[in-house]
Amino acid sequence: MTDPLAEPGRMPSRAPGRTGTPSSTATSLLTDRYELTMLQAALADGTAHRRCVFEVFTRRLPAGRRYGVVAGTGRFLEALADFRFTTTELDWLADERVVDDATLDFLAGYRFSGDVRGYAEGEVFFPLSPVLVVEGTFAEAVLLETLALSVLNHDSAVASAASRMTSAAVDRPCLEMGARRAHEEAAVAAARAAVVAGFAATSNLEAGRRYGLETIGTAAHAFTLLHDDEEAAFASQVAALGPGTTLLVDTYDVRRGVERALAAAGTRLGAVRLDSGDLGVLAQEVRAQLDAAGARETKVVVTSDLDEYAIAALAAAPVDSYGVGTSVVTGSGAPTCGMVYKLVAREGRDGALAPVAKASTAKTSTGGRKAAARRRGPDGRAVEEVLVAGDDAAVASWVPDDEALRTLHVPLVTDGEVDAAWTGPGGVARARDRHRASRDELPRGARRLSADEAAVPTVTLRLDGRD
Amino acid sequence: MTDPLAEPGRMPSRAPGRTGTPSSTATSLLTDRYELTMLQAALADGTAHRRCVFEVFTRRLPAGRRYGVVAGTGRFLEALADFRFTTTELDWLADERVVDDATLDFLAGYRFSGDVRGYAEGEVFFPLSPVLVVEGTFAEAVLLETLALSVLNHDSAVASAASRMTSAAVDRPCLEMGARRAHEEAAVAAARAAVVAGFAATSNLEAGRRYGLETIGTAAHAFTLLHDDEEAAFASQVAALGPGTTLLVDTYDVRRGVERALAAAGTRLGAVRLDSGDLGVLAQEVRAQLDAAGARETKVVVTSDLDEYAIAALAAAPVDSYGVGTSVVTGSGAPTCGMVYKLVAREGRDGALAPVAKASTAKTSTGGRKAAARRRGPDGRAVEEVLVAGDDAAVASWVPDDEALRTLHVPLVTDGEVDAAWTGPGGVARARDRHRASRDELPRGARRLSADEAAVPTVTLRLDGRD
Numbered sequence: 018m019t020d021p022l023a024e025p026g027r028m029p030s031r032a033p034g035r036t037g038t039p040s041s042t043a044t045s046l047l048t049d050r051y052e053l054t055m056l057q058a059a060l061a062d063g064t065a066h067r068r069c070v071f072e073v074f075t076r077r078l079p080a081g082r083r084y085g086v087v088a089g090t091g092r093f094l095e096a097l098a099d100f101r102f103t104t105t106e107l108d109w110l111a112d113e114r115v116v117d118d119a120t121l122d123f124l125a126g127y128r129f130s131g132d133v134r135g136y137a138e139g140e141v142f143f144p145l146s147p148v149l150v151v152e153g154t155f156a157e158a159v160l161l162e163t164l165a166l167s168v169l170n171h172d173s174a175v176a177s178a179a180s181r182m183t184s185a186a187v188d189r190p191c192l193e194m195g196a197r198r199a200h201e202e203a204a205v206a207a208a209r210a211a212v213v214a215g216f217a218a219t220s221n222l223e224a225g226r227r228y229g230l231e232t233i234g235t236a237a238h239a240f241t242l243l244h245d246d247e248e249a250a251f252a253s254q255v256a257a258l259g260p261g262t263t264l265l266v267d268t269y270d271v272r273r274g275v276e277r278a279l280a281a282a283g284t285r286l287g288a289v290r291l292d293s294g295d296l297g298v299l300a301q302e303v304r305a306q307l308d309a310a311g312a313r314e315t316k317v318v319v320t321s322d323l324d325e326y327a328i329a330a331l332a333a334a335p336v337d338s339y340g341v342g343t344s345v346v347t348g349s350g351a352p353t354c355g356m357v358y359k360l361v362a363r364e365g366r367d368g369a370l371a372p373v374a375k376a377s378t379a380k381t382s383t384g385g386r387k388a389a390a391r392r393r394g395p396d397g398r399a400v401e402e403v404l405v406a407g408d409d410a411a412v413a414s415w416v417p418d419d420e421a422l423r424t425l426h427v428p429l430v431t432d433g434e435v436d437a438a439w440t441g442p443g444g445v446a447r448a449r450d451r452h453r454a455s456r457d458e459l460p461r462g463a464r465r466l467s468a469d470e471a472a473v474p475t476v477t478l479r480l481d482g483r484d
Numbered sequence: 485m486t487d488p489l490a491e492p493g494r495m496p497s498r499a500p501g502r503t504g505t506p507s508s509t510a511t512s513l514l515t516d517r518y519e520l521t522m523l524q525a526a527l528a529d530g531t532a533h534r535r536c537v538f539e540v541f542t543r544r545l546p547a548g549r550r551y552g553v554v555a556g557t558g559r560f561l562e563a564l565a566d567f568r569f570t571t572t573e574l575d576w577l578a579d580e581r582v583v584d585d586a587t588l589d590f591l592a593g594y595r596f597s598g599d600v601r602g603y604a605e606g607e608v609f610f611p612l613s614p615v616l617v618v619e620g621t622f623a624e625a626v627l628l629e630t631l632a633l634s635v636l637n638h639d640s641a642v643a644s645a646a647s648r649m650t651s652a653a654v655d656r657p658c659l660e661m662g663a664r665r666a667h668e669e670a671a672v673a674a675a676r677a678a679v680v681a682g683f684a685a686t687s688n689l690e691a692g693r694r695y696g697l698e699t700i701g702t703a704a705h706a707f708t709l710l711h712d713d714e715e716a717a718f719a720s721q722v723a724a725l726g727p728g729t730t731l732l733v734d735t736y737d738v739r740r741g742v743e744r745a746l747a748a749a750g751t752r753l754g755a756v757r758l759d760s761g762d763l764g765v766l767a768q769e770v771r772a773q774l775d776a777a778g779a780r781e782t783k784v785v786v787t788s789d790l791d792e793y794a795i796a797a798l799a800a801a802p803v804d805s806y807g808v809g810t811s812v813v814t815g816s817g818a819p820t821c822g823m824v825y826k827l828v829a830r831e832g833r834d835g836a837l838a839p840v841a842k843a844s845t846a847k848t849s850t851g852g853r854k855a856a857a858r859r860r861g862p863d864g865r866a867v868e869e870v871l872v873a874g875d876d877a878a879v880a881s882w883v884p885d886d887e888a889l890r891t892l893h894v895p896l897v898t899d900g901e902v903d904a905a906w907t908g909p910g911g912v913a914r915a916r917d918r919h920r921a922s923r924d925e926l927p928r929g930a931r932r933l934s935a936d937e938a939a940v941p942t943v944t945l946r947l948d949g950r951d
Contacts, residue, residue, distance in 0.1 A: 046690035047668040049661070051701030053689070058703070058724035064710050071706070096668070109693045117724075155710050162704075166664035167671055194516070197633035198820040200670035201514040201563070204634055222520070223513035226576045234518030236525070237629075239538070239827040242840040243531050243622050257525035257584075269843045343820055352819040353665040353810055360706040373709040376736045 041105040044096040045127075048163045050115060056156055057120040065123075065156035067364040070386045073135070073149035073165060074359070075142070079177075079351035081468025084459060086180045086452060087148050088210040089172025090138035091444035093165055094435045100164065102127055129157050133430035136389070138439060139176075139213050139452030140425060141459065143402040143471045147387045148173075148356070150426065155363065162358040170356050171203060174348035175210035178325070180456060181349065182341055183215030184464045185329040190217035190338040192233055194320065195346030207346040213448040216345070217338070229442030238292075241268040251281035261287035263318060271299055275306050288316035288337065296321060297334040304335035324349050325466055362386050362409065370409045383477070388415045390422040391458070391473075398460045399473050407480035415480065508572040511563040512594075515630045517582060523623055524587040532590075532623035534831040537853045540602070540616035540632060541826070542609070546644075546818035548935025551926060553647045553919060554615050555677040556639025557605035558911035560632055561902045567631065569594055596624050600897035603856070605906060606643075606680050606919030607892060608926065610869040610938045614854045615640075615823070617893065622830065629825040637823050638670060641815035642677035647923060648792040648816065649808055650682030651931045657684035657805040658795070659700055661787065662813030674813040680915040683812075684805075696909030705759070708735040718748035728754035730785055738766055742773050755783035755804065763788060764801040771802035791816050792933055829853050829876065837876045850944070855882045857889040858925070858940075865927045866940050874947035882947065 059065035078085055102110075102124040111121055131153020142148050149165060151158045183191050193211040196204035196219075208216075208224035218231040225232035236254055244250035251264055260282040266274030266289045278289055289307070291299050296319045307315045319331065320340030328339050361384050365371045372384030388405035403422060405415050417424060429436055438444065456464070463472035526532035545552055569577075569591040578588055598620020609615050616632060618625045650658050660678040663671035663686075675683075675691035685698040692699035703721055711717035718731055727749040733741030733756045745756055756774070758766050763786045774782045786798065787807030795806050828851050832838045839851030855872035870889060872882050884891060896903055905911065923931070930939035 044668070046693055047663070047671070048689050049663055049687040049701050050689055050692075050699045051687065051703055054701060054725060055703050055707040058707065058720045059710060061724050062711075062716075062720040064720070067710060069710065106693075110689075113692065113699070115689070115699065155706075159706060162706075163663050164668055167666060167668035170665050171667040171670070196514070196516055197630050197825075198637050198822075199634060200638040200667060200673055201511070201631060201634035202669035203638070203667035204514065206667055220516040220518065222515050222517055222577075222582070225517075225580065226513055226573075232517045232580070232582065234516050234521060236518055236522050238842050239622075239626060239629075240522040240525065242827045242842065243526065243534060243536065243830055244529075245833055249529075253525045253529040253531070257528045258521060343822070347819045352814040355665075355810070358664075360709045363710055366712055375705050375709065 041103055042099055043101050043103050043106055044099045044164060045102050045124075045160070046106050046109075047096075047167065048160065052160050052162055053110070053116050053120065053124075055159060056123070057116045059155055060120055060123055066154050068370060069153065069155045069158050069360055069364070070362040070370070071151040071158050071162070071358055072147045072361045072387065073151075073169060073356050074145050074147050075354055075356045077144050077355070078471055082177065082351070083463050083465075083469055083472040084141040084143060084177075085173060085354060086176035086214055087136045087138055087140050087142050087169070087173055088176035088213045088448065089168040089206070090135060090149070090429065091439045091441070091448065092172060092206060092209070093149075093168040094429060095440050096164055096168065097129060097161070097430065098435055100127075100129060100161070123156065127157070127160070128433060129153065129161065129430070130433035131157055131430070132428070132432065134426045134428050136425050137427050137448070137451045138444065139448035139450070139455060141452075141455045143473060143475050145404060145475045146402055146425070147389050147404065150386070151358075166356055166358050168206075170354045172206055172210040173354045173356065174352055175207045175346060176214040176452070177354070178349035178351065179211040179214035179216055179345050180452065181325040181466060182328055182339070182345060184456070185325045185332075185466060186339055187332070189336065191215065191328070192217060192318075192338055192340045193219040193221070193345055194234070194340045195342040195344075196221045198343040199346040204346060209445055211345050212445060213452055215449065215452065216341075228445050230445070235263045236265055238265060238268050241265065247274060247277050248281070251277050255282045260285040263288040263290050265290045265292060266303070267291055267293050271303065272306065275303055279307075279310050279312060284310065284312040284315070286312055286315045288318050290318040290320060290340075292320045294321070296327075296336070297331055300331070300334040300336050329466060372409075385409065386412045388412050389425040390417055391425060393421050393423065393458065397458065399458050400460065401473055402475040404475060404477045405480060406477050411480040508570055509566055510568050510570050510573055511566045511631060512569050512591075512627070513573050513576075514563075514634065515627065519627050519629055520577070520583050520587065520591075522626060523590070524583045526622055527587055527590055533621050535837060536620065536622045536625050536827055536831070537829040537837070538618045538625050538629070538825050539614045539828045539854065540618075540636060540823050541612050541614050542821050542823045544611050544822070545938055549644065549818065550930050550932075550936055550939040551608040551610060551644075552640060552821060553643035553681055554603045554605055554607045554609050554636070554640055555643035555680045555915065556635040556673070557602060557616070557896065558907045558915065559639060559673060559676070560616075560635040561896060562907050563631055563635065564596060564628070564897065565902055567594075567596060567628065590623065594624070594627070595900060596620065596628065596897070597900035598624055598897070599895070599899065601893045601895050603892050604894050604918045605911065605915035606917070606922060608919075608922045610940060610942050612850075612871060612942045613869055613892070614856050614871065617853070618825075633823055633825050635673075637821045639673055639677040640821045640823065641819055642674045642813060643681040643919070644821070645792070645816035645818065646678040646681035646683055646812050647919065648933060649795055649806070649812060651923070652792045652796040652799070652933060653806055654799070656803065658682065659684060659785075659805055659807045660686040660688070660812055661701070661807045662809040662811075663688045665810040666813040671813060676912055678812050679912060680919055682916065682919065683808075695912050697912070702730045703732055705732065705735050708732065714741060714744050715748070718744050722749045727752040730755040730757050732757045732759060733770070734758055734760050738770065739773065742770055746774075746777050746779060751777065751779040751782070753779055753782045755785050757785040757787060757807075759787045761788070763794075763803070764798055767798070767801040767803050796933060839876075852876065853879045855879050856892040857884055858892060860888050860890065860925065864925065866925050867927065868940055869942040871942060871944045872947060873944055878947040
């Protein structure tokens with residue numbers, strides 16, 4: 018058998034069965050080819066049935082970041098329910114000779130029957146935090162690597178950035194509007210992750226439909242330009258959407274725009290939106306203009322390429338809410354989390370679970386199953402991320418005897434059964450609550466935007482007395 | 485009617501019909517809410533039926549980049565075919581009162597019946613290049629804004645980065661392996677975009693299935709760690725995948741790993757993969773070790789956090805192919821393109837198409853329909869990006885009388901009918917060829933990696949004699 022990795026460069030000339038769009042709702046091919054080739058070899062030699070523990074963690078936070086936010090857990094569990102190999106997938110794998118018949122037979126019957134536990138979605142994390150732990154046979158657990166990482170790396174990157182924005186905005190709502198700057202399905206996940214991290218609403222309709230999120234939006238510059246003049250555009254919008262609508266006032270001249278907005282909607286105008294220019298100065302001027310006209314309840318929304326720093330810089334400006342686009346959906350400079358899915362323990366020849374770890378340069382990690390807890394100080398604020406390691410049975414059954422330690426792992430999948438409480442709109446609401454509580458527990462200073470180390474150190478507590 | 489933008493912060497407590505996964509294959513809700521509210525107002529005042537020209541372009545390239553690569557055009561056309569409002573979407577829009585009944589009626593019958601033209605997928609672009617032009621009534625064209633931008637901004641960002649990598653790699657194949665660092669569906673699109681820009685293959689199975697791409701991959705460190713020792717792991721892999729496979733040799737000690745790899749597969753071993761350490765030095769050592777053992781045909785694949793600079797730095801190292809992950813799927817520092825979808829002309833009260841443009845600060849753009857061409861010098865290399873503007877009828881029918889000008893727009897959708905040649909696996913192959921030819925036409929020096937201005941200036945040719 019020729020290994021295509023050794024001789025790449027060929028583009029198959031025959032067309033596959035499909036031409037562009039998914040024909041199956043299965044998520045099983047959202048997977049790297051090597052998961053399946055490893056499975057084939059392990060099925061043949063018998064190691065596929067060894068019990069394994071895989072751990073998801075990141076070695077470091079993006080430069081300068083003080084904490085990360087776990088997001089995507091609910092989406093991973095939703096995708097897990099669809100992780101099966103239907104005829105569509107099996108036929109393609111057979112046609113392409115990705116794996117042999119014995120492996121295809123195994124895949125045809127595949128359902129994950131193991132356990133998954135992890136940090137509750139919305140929880141903050143630090144370097145080496147074991148945010149997800151997957152336990153099962155090698156065969157069933159290895160197949161989930163790519164999907165788990167895709168979901169968690171993307172969603173956590175967005176939530177980690179979004180949390181800095183909602184933190185900088187303090188009590189002013191942040192609104193997610195970045196769909197156009199992200200892959201169309203990533204945009205749906207990004208809206209969800211932003212809401213987990215405290216965003217109030219999204220412009221994305223599918224995110225609203227799929228996850229029960231509030232959606233927002235009224236009009237773009239194109240609407241004003243479509244009309245013969247700004248007066249006609251504003252009159253039309255108020256007629257259709259009511260005076261409580263938000264009018265975009267910067268297509269031509271902002272001062273004239275505000276005058277026309279008030280002429281169209283009166284002092285009951287819901288809001289004006291500013292999408293360009295020096296937002297701090299403009300917001301001051303517009304606020305004064307609105308107040309002078311008696312429109313004291315009319316709000317000011319700003320939306321031009323904002324990030325956490327721009328939001329913080331507008332803290333003293335009379336702004337009522339922030340619309341954030343590019344920056345939140347691209348993780349504000351850190352579009353992925355660098356999480357890895359590592360085998361940390363596996364059953365050996367003797368049937369006992371043994372810790373394993375890669376030993377070569379640079380990428381070392383600690384083997385063995387781990388529990389995790391956050392140690393709080395007397396003021397209730399986090400002081401340490403505690404990884405509990407050592408004897409496997411002791412770690413598996415560990416319960417802290419110290420009330421300063423809050424355990425971080427919750428069961429997500431038990432014997433293949435997904436806990437639905439973490440999925441769907443309910444899961445998003447729960448994650449949002451968890452994030453708020455978890456962020457409130459961070460030490461003072463942990464939420465400043467300037468570059469610094471992780472807000473708390475990650476330490477290891479060994480249950481077997483070794484260092 | 486209350487505008488939610490003016491009073492955000494509420495999370496609806498009722499659950500929607502769905503709990504997490506899509507229940508419809510329609511792409512119509514991958515859309516910002518304001519597209520629909522604008523539609524409602526425009527339907528009510530009659531302007532919805534005005535003929536409009538929307539243009540997609542970017543104001544600038546990412547800092548230091550010399551050209552961009554159009555990608556995603558085929559995916560946009562595929563998604564356009566599914567851009568319809570079924571009961572699933574209409575019911576949700578009605579339940580949420582996003583728009584009124586008249587608008588729902590319009591949406592129920594919606595099919596895009598206009599025209600789309602644009603740069604062929606794979607073509608390089610520069611600031612202001614009109615890479616996509618959508619023409620139809622306001623109602624039908626405005627709805628496509630978010631989807632068109634999501635697809636083009638993401639896919640072009642990946643292809644633009646990927647093109648720098650394949651350029652730096654010269655004749656050595658680049659292999660896309662970044663699925664785990666991107667949203668799971670974005671990963672499929674990223675694999676496709678990377679291949680458009682010259683990548684030879686992808687690890688992503690779904691991308692392989694959907695677009696007919698070659699897939700690659702054999703084993704991860706987990707496979708070695710699963711086994712009792714490296715010898716057992718290599719023996720198993722060779723037994724299952726043949727001696728032509730690629731063995732990952734850096735789990736423990738690279739020199740020992742190569743020895744064991746040769747012991748397992750003999751000198752017919754397909755390749756060894758290095759995934760950590762100082763790749764340039766290691767590649768030299770491993771190549772010497774392989775050659776000394778007589779495995780002169782065994783290739784060396786490197787895969788550790790590579791980007792275009794790391795690839796260039798390995799040019800003199802005995803490396804046979806580059807596996808690229810994070811960097812390509814996140815656009816190597818520029819994860820989105822900043823493309824916008826702007827109304828540039830619309831029918832006025834008199835029935836004539838008139839240019840329009842936003843007039844306020846900073847974000848100015850030129851109104852009016854544009855054609856585009858690339859001017860080549862005597863050596864056949866590009867010297868200018870030429871935007872053709874002016875009288876609408878003259879622009880619409882413009883054909884260059886100068887053979888130095890290569891026109892850039894091709895018809896993609898005519899009277900609502902998608903040209904299928906741009907979609908599916910055939911579209912990818914065509915885009916890859918276009919990219920190769922287009923990049924070869926760039927001026928000498930345009931492909932260097934160091935930061936610089938756009939490789940050619942963008943100039944405007946006015947057909948009405950004005951500047």
